[in-house]
Amino acid sequence: MSRSNNSSSAKDFLSDVEKRSHQNLLECLQCGKCSGGCPVASEQVPGPRQLVAEVLAGLKQKALSNPLVWHCVCCGTCLIRCPVQISIYRVSSALCEIAHEEKMAPSVPDINLFEVLFLKSVENYGRLKELRTIAEYNLRSGHFLKDVDKGIRLMLKGAISPVEIVKGWEKDKRVSSIFEKARKIG
């Protein structure tokens, strides 16, 4: 158990998160209406209220390893319901950023992996190359046969082209140049 000695690290963490997310977390009543409406919250994945409580209490490690940070789909239900209009999905996005910068191992590695691969595909090819991305995802996550049946059905329907595996490896510079510019800005 940590003992609070009025050091500034807790306050720094809170103000960092507030700055990144542009939200004033001190207004939070901890009423829980956000968690009540959150579509991804479950017994395993705590709702947004708990995430804010962790940030307010300065529990940086706990907050960064909270699975909601990855499960959050930014639907905005929390914002609509919140009586003080806090966009909690921005908080979870901010925590993703901090985790990434501090090179923390993500608490839900599969979701993180998917997001990384998704962005990689968009950056390189300007679009999501489904077959390629899912294949790499399955390989690297260790869920080798995940959704294979869905993939076959999609191929039969013509939604995914099996040729994609061998053709179309040329990279499209148009979108990747945008990514580069964004990285430069920081």
Add this chain to the structure above:
Amino acid sequence: MKGFEPKLIAFLCNWCSYVAADAAGVARFVQKPNVRVIRVFCSGMVDPSYVIKAFASGADGVLVAGCHPGDCHYLAGNIKALRRSFLLRKLLAELGVDQQRFRLEWIAASESPLYAKVVNEMVEEIRNLGPFISKAKKLSKGGA
């Protein structure tokens, strides 16, 4: 202008803006110390000559604050203050007073944060404008 501390006179009406100023004090809303308050019973009590006298006596800015239209304790004194302000502004312009140096605001008794905000904003605005030097002074100093 560095080091310049503006001097502002504020005419506050007894029923609304003065109470707001008191409440701002109770709530400890920090304000710049440049404002000096004179209590009147109604914004309608503020004779235009008071405003002119203030500038002539060395004020850099004047604030007149009353109740919101419709809520005046004396029914419509604030409306009369508003009516007078139009001609007063023209007169002030003639006398060489920038328009930003005179403000007429509506501040209700419960609006103490607004009072503090108006005071602080006005002090900074006047600070940027610089001190008010009357035409007479300018002339006596041999032109601006």
Add this chain to the structure above:
Amino acid sequence: MKKIGVYICHCGTNIGGNVDCHKISEQLSTEIGEVAVCRDYKYMCSEPGQKMIRDDIAELGLDHVVEASCSPKMHEPTFRNAVSAAGMNPYLFEMVNIREHCSWVSDNPEGATQKAKDLIKGGIARVLHHEPLTGSTKSVNPVAMVVGGGIAGITAALKIANAGYKVFMIEKEEIVGGKMAQFDKTFPTLDCSGCILTPKTSEVGRHRNIEILTKSEVTEVTGFVGNFKVRVLQKPRYVSVDKCTGCGDCQQVCPINIPSPFELGMTTRHPISRPFPQAIPNTYSIIRTGMPPCQSACPAGVNVQGYMALTGVGKFEQALSLVRERMPFASACGRICVRPCEDACKRGQIDSPTAICFTKRFLGDYEKDTGAEWNPPIKERREEKVAVIGSGPSGLSAAYYLALEGYQVTVYEKLPVAGGMLTVGIPSYRLPRDVINSEIENIRSMGVTIKTGVTFGENVTFESLEEDGFGAVFLSTGLHIGRGLGLEGEDAQGVLGGVEFLRKVALDEPVNVGEKVIVIGGGNVAVDVARTALRLGAAQVELVCLESRHEMPAWERELDEALEEGVIIRNSLGPKRFVQDDGAIKSVEFRRCLAVFDENGKFSPSYDENDTTDIPCSTVFVAIGQASDRNFINSTGLTTKPGGIISVNPDTMETSRPGVFAGGDCTLGPATFVEAVAHGRQAALSIDSYLKYGGLRSVNSRESATPVEISEAERKRAKPVLRSVMPVLAPEQRKKTFDPIECGFTEEMARSEGQRCLACGVCCQCGECVRKCGPQAIDLNQSAVTRELEVGAIVVATGVDVFDAHQYPEYGHGKYPDVITNLQFERLCNASGPTGGKVVRPSDGKVPNSVVFIQCVGSRDKSKGYEYCSKVCCMISAKQLSIFKHHNPQGQAYVFYIDNRAGGKGYEEFLRRAIEEEKAQYIRGRVAKVFEEGGNLVVRAENSLVGCPVEVQADLVVLATGLVPQKDYVNVARALNLSTDKYGFFMELHPKLGPAETSLAGIYLAGCAQGPKDIPESVAQGGAAAAEALALFSMGQVEIDPTVATLNERLCTGCRTCVGMCAYNAISFDELRKVATINQALCQGCGTCAAACPVSAIQVQHYRQDQIFAQIEGILAS
């Protein structure tokens, strides 16, 4: 030189911690000559501090005192008393605020100290100009007014009344008791709310010192403490408080049902009702919003809502009697009226207006069809005789109403048949002959004599009638001349006037229409002529008019029917000349009409003379309007208006000849049937007054009208039924005969229409209750009264409203019937409530097994604008779940809360009981949504203490809605000049020390009007407000501030600028001496006149120009 004492207070560290009081004190002692002594002390307001001042005044002979400390609004009276005790006039004192405005708001001690010094210097400079002033004393009127009859107001009223003073209680609703009257039980004792409230309300009701004004609101307050003049608008109850026995017979016969506001829409009530049997006042009262738009629009003032409501419940006989109070001819009216009522009908803003006219026809026909006996309420026979000239609708109407009064009426008619335009103007396919004859027979059966074939001016004259003993004459000769065009060739054979043509057809005189007919004209008469010509065998009928299709004045329905029958309409053509062939009409030449009206809207057609059309024809009917028979009108010798119509007084219908009255078309120009009937009745009333009293009756003021726009409440009352469609004969069938086209409504259709009515006036004034009431306690003619009351003190206890839960669509209130509010649940529990005290689901009446309470609905929610906590809802839900458990011990209650607020005596224990004994499941988590799944309501939230989502199936969901200011708080605030906070709660003088006072002397606060609170707090505050008022009364007088305006007459230029400035009318102008005069008793000291005076002749004592100038100079002196 004057000697000033300056005292600077440290106020502990409040001032001293930021401002260097001692330094200022030292500096001022030396810098300013007039300062005889300057001291700084820790607590100037304490006894040692004040003694310091008193001693200095005595020993040093000080002339003035300046005190620099807190806000003058805090302690100015304290210090004024201190100097007064030492013998100095209190107005030689000045207080400078260096705490609230200086030390408390500065984070810069140096700046604060300089500011404090400047302010004190200002005070010193100013005080030198102060002069001694003495206030006047005014006696206090020891009468109190309590605005609001809830528990806070009741407490205040009883305490003041028991002390022996008179109290007026002004209550907006029909009963006193406020929200507490709606509760079932109170927390934490679970006392029955009614049981503890009714002894209080009864006491108030019978207390000899308390006068209750219900349905009343304060509209204006003038004056000052101890001497207020209050204007109160008292809306009528319509039921006499003295006579009503509360038997309830009236309710049994009332045809209207509306959602009950007291029961929050969970059941209905009749407009005449009483919320519950123990209500005070114990008598019934009627909800009436005003005259509905249909009745306002009707020229005859027929009580439309009344007869529609009665028809809706099948009381056809009573409905017809109600119609006949203003319209004697229901069957005729229901066939031919213009129906301004239907245009105004608010149901038309939803789908279609109620079929008012067709329903009236049904009522008239029903009486005849069922052979019901008609017994008009004829009064005792009178000897006076009245003559009516003309048996059209106006004359017959006058005859009817005069006969009802018992007069002997003789109607003289020129034509061989009676009925006027009804018989000879309107074709019988619209108004069948037998209907008209039946109406005329009814008139005859009342004892009215109708003599046909008698021409006024030849057979009878004014003089001959006078000789025959007639006391008054009513002239209703109408307009039976068709206007001519005055064009070339109009005298050809085959060119006839439209009006004349219709008359001939009606009188069965032969008319040959030929093969091709042209009808010139665009109004209803022209259409009647065209369709009649068709029925007489014309092969082709063309209706030609100046107007474009949408400009035609004829009714749309009539035009559609004419087109269906094969009439051809040709628009925008104006006749140029009639082309004759050997004296007979051959064709008519028309020119293109470019516009009918000029840019001012006046009738002034413009033509293109080169664009002409020649239409061949065998007959032409000219139907361009009715005109007056000038010869006849002139022969009467009566004063006329342009156009040859008789001039009458619009209220009394009297002409220029005494005893001669006139009405209908002959006084209006071509008008409508209903206007003519209205005139007949109006004239009858005038003649009645004239014959009885020699004078003419005055016009009664009309009831105020309801708003024109449909309201939400009215929209909700609409039954989802479409307007009944009048069955009509097929065009092919009907164009060959004069049989009536419209077949009439059935009983079901009429009832249905009656039920479609939205009851815009709520009470329809049908009179059923009046007739039923044994003690004759009901008077529907009562009107609102304005009372001017003089009181000395006012207590504002206007209470609070409940948050509208519809603002949370995610909770489903208004969508699911089983999602209700705390207050609605309270009504379910209450034995006088909509279910007789059974806690059941509104949807199916079943007993709920699981009840879920959702807290903080509309409280602690910045996004809805109500950030505060309503304080009582946690306890209310705990109470309500306990009541539920007593009703259904097997049931389960859930409460979703954020925090449990249980701060009162016994509250925490009560809450624990709810959890531990009633086994309610308290789950910490604000509910996210309520939805329906598989026919059940499900409540979803997060159990935040456990950290996982939770869903609960609910049979009943209760929303703990917050307390919010009343919707009309602005009206009360404006009337009393009260300040409110940002939510609308009235502002107390000081949040800690002055909860029951306001910044206005003599006006006090009590109860939730000041902020949400529970019953014991409201009672306590009511007592506190009473104590304030009683203190005022026991003093007997108040000191009036001498800080009023005074005028220096020598300076006054007589410009009168000040006179219009004063909001209190305290300034008048003396015409003799040409100077203004100020009534200082009325002056409130605002200073607006002084600031406006161009020569500064007016000054406000103690706020004079020289004083303020000195203060400015003192502050800014460097």
